[in-house]
Amino acid sequence: MAQRVGIVAVAQTKFEEKPGLHIGELLYQASRDVMKQTGLEFKDDGTGIDSTIASGYDLMSGPGGAYMFLGYIVGAWQREDERVIEDGSMAVYYGAAQILSGHADVALVVGYSKETQIDKNLIECLSMDQVYQRRIGLDFVSSAALQAMRYTTKYKITPEQLAKVVVKSRKNAKNNPYAYCCDTITVKDVLRSTMLCDPIRVQEAKPTPVDGACALILANEEKAKKLTKKPVWITGMSSCYDHHELGYRDLANCDSLVTAASKAYKMAGITNPLKEFDVAEISEHYAYQEPLWCEGLGLCGKGEGGKLTDSGKTEMGGELPVNPSGGVLSGIPHCLAGMHSVVECALQLRGEADKRQVKGAKKALAHGVDGPAGQLHCVITLEN
Amino acid sequence: MLKKEEPQDPAVAFRYPRVITYKHSLGYQSKFAHALKMGRIIATKCPVDGRCTIPPRIVCPMHHVRQTEWVDQGQRGKLLSAFKINFPMFDSRTGDLKSWETPIVSIELEGGARMDGWCAEKDTEKLKSGMILEAVWRPPEERKGRVDDILYWKPV
Amino acid sequence: MTGERIAIVGVGQTVHKSKRTDVNTAELCAEAVEAALADAQLTMKDIDCVILGSFEPADGYSGPDKWIVPEIGAVGKAGFEMQNVGTTGGVVCATGFNMAASGLFENVLCVAWQKMDEAAGAFGRGGGGANEYWTGQFPMSPITNFARRTYDYMTRSGCTEEHLAMVRVKQDQCAQRNKYAQLKLGLTVEKVMNDFLLAWPIRRLHMCPTTAGSAAIIVCPEQRAKKVSKKPVWVEDWFTCHQGGALTMAEDPQASTLGYACKKIYKRCGIINPKKEIQAWEVYEPASTAELRWMEEVGICEDYTAWKLFEQGRVGTDKEIPFNPSGGVTATNPIGCTPVVRVVEAALQVRGDAEEHQVPGTINRALATAYGGQGENVVFLLKKTL
Numbered sequence: 066m067a068q069r070v071g072i073v074a075v076a077q078t079k080f081e082e083k084p085g086l087h088i089g090e091l092l093y094q095a096s097r098d099v100m101k102q103t104g105l106e107f108k109d110d111g112t113g114i115d116s117t118i119a120s121g122y123d124l125m126s127g128p129g130g131a132y133m134f135l136g137y138i139v140g141a142w143q144r145e146d147e148r149v150i151e152d153g154s155m156a157v158y159y160g161a162a163q164i165l166s167g168h169a170d171v172a173l174v175v176g177y178s179k180e181t182q183i184d185k186n187l188i189e190c191l192s193m194d195q196v197y198q199r200r201i202g203l204d205f206v207s208s209a210a211l212q213a214m215r216y217t218t219k220y221k222i223t224p225e226q227l228a229k230v231v232v233k234s235r236k237n238a239k240n241n242p243y244a245y246c247c248d249t250i251t252v253k254d255v256l257r258s259t260m261l262c263d264p265i266r267v268q269e270a271k272p273t274p275v276d277g278a279c280a281l282i283l284a285n286e287e288k289a290k291k292l293t294k295k296p297v298w299i300t301g302m303s304s305c306y307d308h309h310e311l312g313y314r315d316l317a318n319c320d321s322l323v324t325a326a327s328k329a330y331k332m333a334g335i336t337n338p339l340k341e342f343d344v345a346e347i348s349e350h351y352a353y354q355e356p357l358w359c360e361g362l363g364l365c366g367k368g369e370g371g372k373l374t375d376s377g378k379t380e381m382g383g384e385l386p387v388n389p390s391g392g393v394l395s396g397i398p399h400c401l402a403g404m405h406s407v408v409e410c411a412l413q414l415r416g417e418a419d420k421r422q423v424k425g426a427k428k429a430l431a432h433g434v435d436g437p438a439g440q441l442h443c444v445i446t447l448e449n
Numbered sequence: 450m451l452k453k454e455e456p457q458d459p460a461v462a463f464r465y466p467r468v469i470t471y472k473h474s475l476g477y478q479s480k481f482a483h484a485l486k487m488g489r490i491i492a493t494k495c496p497v498d499g500r501c502t503i504p505p506r507i508v509c510p511m512h513h514v515r516q517t518e519w520v521d522q523g524q525r526g527k528l529l530s531a532f533k534i535n536f537p538m539f540d541s542r543t544g545d546l547k548s549w550e551t552p553i554v555s556i557e558l559e560g561g562a563r564m565d566g567w568c569a570e571k572d573t574e575k576l577k578s579g580m581i582l583e584a585v586w587r588p589p590e591e592r593k594g595r596v597d598d599i600l601y602w603k604p605v
Numbered sequence: 606m607t608g609e610r611i612a613i614v615g616v617g618q619t620v621h622k623s624k625r626t627d628v629n630t631a632e633l634c635a636e637a638v639e640a641a642l643a644d645a646q647l648t649m650k651d652i653d654c655v656i657l658g659s660f661e662p663a664d665g666y667s668g669p670d671k672w673i674v675p676e677i678g679a680v681g682k683a684g685f686e687m688q689n690v691g692t693t694g695g696v697v698c699a700t701g702f703n704m705a706a707s708g709l710f711e712n713v714l715c716v717a718w719q720k721m722d723e724a725a726g727a728f729g730r731g732g733g734g735a736n737e738y739w740t741g742q743f744p745m746s747p748i749t750n751f752a753r754r755t756y757d758y759m760t761r762s763g764c765t766e767e768h769l770a771m772v773r774v775k776q777d778q779c780a781q782r783n784k785y786a787q788l789k790l791g792l793t794v795e796k797v798m799n800d801f802l803l804a805w806p807i808r809r810l811h812m813c814p815t816t817a818g819s820a821a822i823i824v825c826p827e828q829r830a831k832k833v834s835k836k837p838v839w840v841e842d843w844f845t846c847h848q849g850g851a852l853t854m855a856e857d858p859q860a861s862t863l864g865y866a867c868k869k870i871y872k873r874c875g876i877i878n879p880k881k882e883i884q885a886w887e888v889y890e891p892a893s894t895a896e897l898r899w900m901e902e903v904g905i906c907e908d909y910t911a912w913k914l915f916e917q918g919r920v921g922t923d924k925e926i927p928f929n930p931s932g933g934v935t936a937t938n939p940i941g942c943t944p945v946v947r948v949v950e951a952a953l954q955v956r957g958d959a960e961e962h963q964v965p966g967t968i969n970r971a972l973a974t975a976y977g978g979q980g981e982n983v984v985f986l987l988k989k990t991l
Contacts, residue, residue, distance in 0.1 A: 083474075084472075084474060085474055085476070086474055086476050087473075087474050087475060087476020087477055087478065087507070088473075088474070088476075089476065089477075089507055090476050090477060090507060093507055093508065106513065107513070109869075116845070122667050122668060123661050123662065123667070123688055124469070124661060124662065124667040125667075136510075136847045136848055137506070137508065137509075137510035137513075137848065138507060138508055140508070140513035141847070142510045142511060142513070142848050143846055143847075143848050143862050143865055144846070144847070145844070145845040145846070145847070146689075146845065146847040147687060147689060147696045147699065147700065147845055147847075148687065148688055148689055148696070149685055149686070149687055150658075150661070150668055150670070150685075150686040150687065150688045151668070151670075151685045151686060155685040158685070159685065159700060159703070159704075161707075162703050162704050162707040162709060163703045163707075165608060165706075165707035165708060165709065166608035166609070166702070166703040166704075166705075166706030166707040166708075167608035167706065168608070168702075168703055168706065168843075179474075181472070181474075182471050182472045182473055182474065183469070183470075183471055183472070184469075184470075187467070187469055188469070188667050189667070191467075191665070191666055191667035191668075192666070192667050192668040192669070192671050192672075193671075193672070194672040195465060195665075195666070196629075198672075199465065303683055304683045304684060304685060305681060305682070305683055306655075306674045306675075306679060306680055306681065306682055306683075306684060307680060307681075308675050308680050309671050309672040309674065309675050310672075310675065313675070320681075321680075321681065324681060325683070328683070435668070435671075436668070436671045437671070440671055441671065441685070443685075465665065502856070510848070530753055530756050530757060530858065532749065532752045532753060532756060532804045532805055533804060533805065534748075534749060534803070534804045535801075535802050535803055535804060535805075536801075536803050536804075538746065538748075539746075553749065555753070555858075563856045573805070578760070
């Protein structure tokens with residue numbers, strides 16, 4: 066990257082069911098928070114925020130309704146306001162690219178989601194190929210189940226190893242005041258919970274429905290240094306598409322994640338991710354995804370994700386704590402997961418993560434995913 | 450590859466019916482909905498320039514300040530423009546195609562806010578901009594806190 | 606601008622039709638992508654980033670990029686999908702420009718599409734981007750919006766229905782020379798004035814049609830563009846200007862951000878007399894009657910006087926003001942893709958490759974816009990030399 070992009074402020078709302086709130090109010094809370102932290106407003110003359118980028122599925126928010134309030138609620142009336150129809154990490158990715166291009170100096174990235182107003186699976190099913198896959202009733206859950214089956218069988222990952230991921234996630238979530246689901250749970254509880262979609266059990270899947278919003282302000286190097294004493298720098302980033310048809314890829318691997326990660330690491334000059342990163346926030350919508358994505362991210366060898374979990378390296382206090390915030394398994398709404406990862410990483414690098422703080426964290430890894438069985442991955446590396 | 454002689458009907462299509470139900474929260478707009486049930490029209494007021502807006506908004510679009518003040522808009526308004534839809538159009542409430550007999554009018558209310566409504570006068574020729582219209586409400590027991598609680602607007 | 610200077614090195618679009626039952630959405634996109642790649646003399650291997658977009662509610666998909674990406678051969682590339690209702694295509698182009706200018710990528714492919722023969726009804730059912738509680742209860746659509754806008758325009762300017770018909774006839778004359786355009790009807794003023802009245806003063810012929818079509822552009826940073834293309838079209842500047850439901854039509858029927866966006870972009874690029882300095886215009890007018898107001902907002906003439914230019918016969922491909930030489934949106938409107946078509950047409954004009962509807966003379970600068978919702982706009986300025 067020609068220059069660094071800085072994260073100058075981050076905010077998130079508490080993640081919980083908020084059926085009484087209008088979706089715009091969630092957005093207002095989070096965006097107002099970051100604007101207060103920096104004292105920035107949308108300005109015409111280049112002294113304030115220049116543009117805003119949001120993420121989220123249009124059909125999740127209501128037909129055509131999503132964009133209606135975005136502009137004026139964050140204060141972007143007659144300003145640049147654009148929307149990425151993917152996971153939130155892609156919005157951060159685009160925001161950073163916009164700053165690198167020089168088109169904007171300061172950008173507000175927001176993500177908001179309200180799962181309580183719609184059945185998430187209905188909308189996810191509409192993302193599938195309409196002739197071959199929708200007819201079978203495939204959606205993101207069932208395709209994840211296919212991937213879980215293939216992955217666990219091929220590399221002999223045991224149900225106990227996956228249950229451990231859930232236990233770790235809920236344990237970490239207890240330290241996170243924003244988390245939705247932080248009940249004490251044991252490996253046995255997970256294995257005894259109802260089957261959601263074989264082999265994925267209810268406790269192994271992301272709790273739903275949850276509402277919430279995240280916001281961050283990105284700035285170019287010069288402005289970031291002026292705006293905050295503790296800027297967090299984006300050093301590398303990339304996204305990568307994989308095949309849509311599940312049969313076209315070996316679901317036990319995640320080739321697109323490998324590509325995205327290698328591109329991002331190259332930008333950031335990372336050669337040994339497990340050693341060099343101090344903390345990682347990974348979007349695991351289902352328990353099997355944490356070991357699988359860890360493999361894709363190069364934190365361990367192929368098929369060794371289960372062993373990595375067993376070794377305790379990914380626990381708090383381990384070599385590379387994964388998801389100190391509790392991650393998606395503690396309940397992050399749809400399309401917000403990746404952005405939440407970036408927000409949490411930024412908090413860790415600023416040393417503001419309170420009880421979930423990883424001591425002395427210098428480099429962090431954020432990851433977001435969208436599409437059936439991890440079709441589109443986004444990797445962002447951060448540094449303080 | 451299909452040979453040319455083999456049937457190659459490109460127009461094969463299938464219907465994919467699907468009902469998606471949204472449960473939108475009104476949030477800050479619920480005050481407005483409650484007022485409708487009481488037979489009142491209220492609007493949010495911008496603390497900077499005093500402009501009243503319907504639909505009620507959490508922040509003023511122009512000044513980006515939180516709007517907390519609600520102002521009663523009265524029962525009468527001045528007609529700004531009117532038009533009639535001459536073709537069947539989707540009713541967004543039900544999703545069905547429907548003919549629209551009554552004209553839609555834009556009204557500037559006594560309180561200054563502007564809003565849309567149906568008009569009792571079906572002849573658009575007789576609707577002149579600037580004329581005063583009055584709200585005709587559903588009986589209180591039938592009101593549901595929706596904009597169609599105001600049945601139509603009647604020339605005074 | 607601190608980033609790279611960028612250029613469009615390849616453009617492609619499908620022949621726009623009301624129905625394309627012979628292809629599915631992905632195949633439709635592939636047609637445009639192939640055309641753009643052939644135009645740029647590149648292959649899919651050269652592309653390292655793809656930006657996609659369509660107006661989802663009018664297509665019946667959510668995140669269609671997921672299954673379209675493999676079909677256009679973009680597996681393993683970086684990218685994502687953008688959407689902003691009517692300005693989707695505009696945002697897709699703006700994103701592509703940003704990605705190329707960021708220095709992260711060498712060749713960025715932007716694709717937008719809309720296949721409205723498959724689910725056009727869904728658009729009406731959704732209220733066309735209406736506030737779920739408020740306007741959702743009225744039959745709101747672009748037709749009613751433009752009825753109100755035009756009614757207001759006529760009261761303020763004093764133009765008559767005949768002038769509105771003249772605008773439509775001009776657009777049809779332009780479209781007849783464009784081999785990609787959908788509606789080529791051979792209209793006369795009488796024909797337009799006797800057409801079915803949708804909502805006064807909007808007649809069926811005044812509104813944009815529903816179209817199945819796709820368009821694609823390929824963008825490169827400066828060094829790469831000079832290497833791969835003999836006729837790169839330089840992107841001078843762009844500005845996305847949205848006001849997302851901030852004002853309803855009831856509050857201000859002339860609500861638009863186009864004038865604001867143009868003033869801002871002219872100032873940034875040092876344009877003082879847009880009418881002279883810009884030689885071709887591709888402006889998104891969802892209804893023919895909007896063209897009058899847009900001409901004023903982009904700075905061709907004074908407020909509420911554009912109809913006089915039509916009366917005097919000064920607008921047309923070969924005439925003084927080459928406004929929408931491609932025939933515009935009333936001839937072709939694959940919603941989410943339309944702004945990309947505008948950029949494609951503007952680029953063709955700058956290159957001098959627009960064939961039959963080429964504006965005579967050298968085109969140094971061309972302006973393209975996108976429009977959506979109730980006054981959202983994206984403005985692009987393209988130029989011939991750096």
